[in-house]
Amino acid sequence: MTDTMTPHALRRGALISLEGGEGAGKTTVLVALRARLEARGHAVVGTREPGGTPAGEAIRALLLDPAQPLVPNTELLLMFASRAQLVETLVEPALARGDMVLADRFTDASFAYQGGGRGLPMGLIADLERAFVGRMPDFTLLLDLDVQAGLARARSRGAPADRIEREKDEFFERVRGAYRARAAAQPQRIGVVDASQPVEAVVQDACAALDAFLDRWNAP
Template structure:
């Protein structure tokens, strides 16, 4: 069975950290090789760029922000994602290009065509085998963000920003239902856990 590239995405406050642990639990139970990564990050350069992009003191235009995201992504693909997939190791990534369309496109207002051009340049035709979008009502996400001890640059954005981000995620998922699954993560933990297990079981049965 070929290794798979799985991405987990969604607005801040949707519970990605919790569900990444669930995904790790599934892979452990199945005894399948897996590497967990994040964007931006997962390489020395990527982690440095992550600090810059998330730092509330950083001032940059939407274009500059987007270029930094794709710079980190290029290094991540070359150094982590492709080598592991080529060795038969599955890769699960916390955020990928869908986040750029949602945050820099939907949230910042950068034209999607410009992001798509960068996507083609960096990734070519490479796409995740499966993308799980965690979704919660906007008010729930904002309440969770508000409880954050220290907010990063994105977490300081207003509700209108996050409304556009969420809508972009949902639009992208609706446009390619064969690759995406939208999961309501504002439910009992065990229910969400079982849904994720079922989705992964289906994915690896294909």
């Protein structure tokens, strides 16, 4: 684990995360981003949050189980337990090898879901980030989508809703607001893509934003 929170402190590899609310189309975009990274000659390690390690996947199952009535602080601490395991055992070793780590969500999700959605203090989340993660993503793409449109997409899949997906629409409005506020505060790190567009346009915009980051990252 590095002791700095500054993007670009590690030039070995880069941590790239993809964020967005329910139904934003992260799965499709992740496939395209991985292909773009590989086409540019990078080795890619893919992961997801919560999860990404055997311990993290066990925590994920608990977090998403609709039968588990977790209080917000328990949810937050479980998220960071999974994340700490991921950083120590997968992210940092991959970066040290020079690989690109492509993450389906990272700590920005806790600021959005547990901070915005649950109303937990953002300062508490930042303290946990510093203590147990020690780094931010080098680049984050946020797929931004109207909450009603995203929930309609997610519900049309027909899969049973997990514990978080069962929250009320107001919860997801707060999540979106927190994501957008975070992106506005950190425009150099977080790129926003309009996910209401046709999927081809979303993928094109996401790959263009990734290319722009890689050009900056590789610049002398």
